[in-house]
Amino acid sequence: MIASMACGFIGFTQTEVWKEKEMFQIPEGTDHWYVDGQHNLYFTKKEQIKKVASTNLAAMQSIKEWQSISEIEAINAMKLLLFSAEQQQICFTDNTLSMQGECISLEELGLSNVTSVAVSKRPELLWMYDEMNSQLILYNFMQKTIVQSVNNLRGLLKLTGNIKIKETQNGLWAMDSEGKVILMDDFMNEVRQYKLPNKNSVPLNEDLYYIADNCLMKWDPFSDEKCLTHLGTTGKTNEIKASGNQLYIEFDGFLHVFIKQ
Numbered sequence: 001m002i003a004s005m006a007c008g009f010i011g012f013t014q015t016e017v018w019k020e021k022e023m024f025q026i027p028e029g030t031d032h033w034y035v036d037g038q039h040n041l042y043f044t045k046k047e048q049i050k051k052v053a054s055t056n057l058a059a060m061q062s063i064k065e066w067q068s069i070s071e072i073e074a075i076n077a078m079k080l081l082l083f084s085a086e087q088q089q090i091c092f093t094d095n096t097l098s099m100q101g102e103c104i105s106l107e108e109l110g111l112s113n114v115t116s117v118a119v120s121k122r123p124e125l126l127w128m129y130d131e132m133n134s135q136l137i138l139y140n141f142m143q144k145t146i147v148q149s150v151n152n153l154r155g156l157l158k159l160t161g162n163i164k165i166k167e168t169q170n171g172l173w174a175m176d177s178e179g180k181v182i183l184m185d186d187f188m189n190e191v192r193q194y195k196l197p198n199k200n201s202v203p204l205n206e207d208l209y210y211i212a213d214n215c216l217m218k219w220d221p222f223s224d225e226k227c228l229t230h231l232g233t234t235g236k237t238n239e240i241k242a243s244g245n246q247l248y249i250e251f252d253g254f255l256h257v258f259i260k261q
Helices: 152-157
Strands: 018-025 030-035 041-045 048-052 057-064 072-075 079-084 090-092 114-121 126-130 135-140 145-150 163-166 169-174 180-184 190-195 201-204 209-213 215-217 226-228 236-241 246-253 255-261
Touching: 018 226, 030 072, 030 236, 057 190, 072 114, 126 163, 145 255, 152 163, 180 201, 190 215
Parallel strands: 114 163
Antiparallel strands: 018 255, 030 041, 041 048, 048 057, 072 079, 079 090, 114 126, 126 135, 135 145, 163 169, 169 180, 180 190, 201 209, 209 215, 215 226, 236 246, 246 255
């Protein structure tokens, strides 16, 4: 596992056009925000979750037992995964934010410092990264079994700082806080790696997008970096996330939604 594979880039550079289509004000006091594959937005504040649906319907849920929410991932259109790094647990809700079943205690799995989770494209599976032993785990949350695991991910991939994981149809992406990004296949083998000038990036299909000098950029090994669109701000851009063919970028107190033309 984590065996390096030689893999070239395929294709030709094409000009992309991205246009801003709408924006959403971020509620005051928001700790984190998330977006799912159906363009629904989620804003968290401690134990509270506010959902702003793409249909403009809103839902709010507050469960004291959660304490804090570190990540929200959509398993499908009807089921969400909620991860708390502080409590080391994973819970599930339906699309109305109502709790479904019992939460998973990660400590009962022998994990003590899970810092990032990612839903797999394969049904009933999710990835977890445990900072203890730098362990990457593929877990079946229905059968409650560990399917695969590898230790010393940080050393094997030479990652530094905070590590986040995210899966797309193209594989599992591991991203560190220094701009290094590794794409792995379903068996945890390295497919290719990137070194970006900005640590804040997001994978979309086969590509990586990031923000530099208040421009939306796409990593392209064949050409010089080009600004796909100017963001129109002199402030700091905090986060960038993807949903379908849309990118959500946080700056100036709003989420700005850009769509590929």
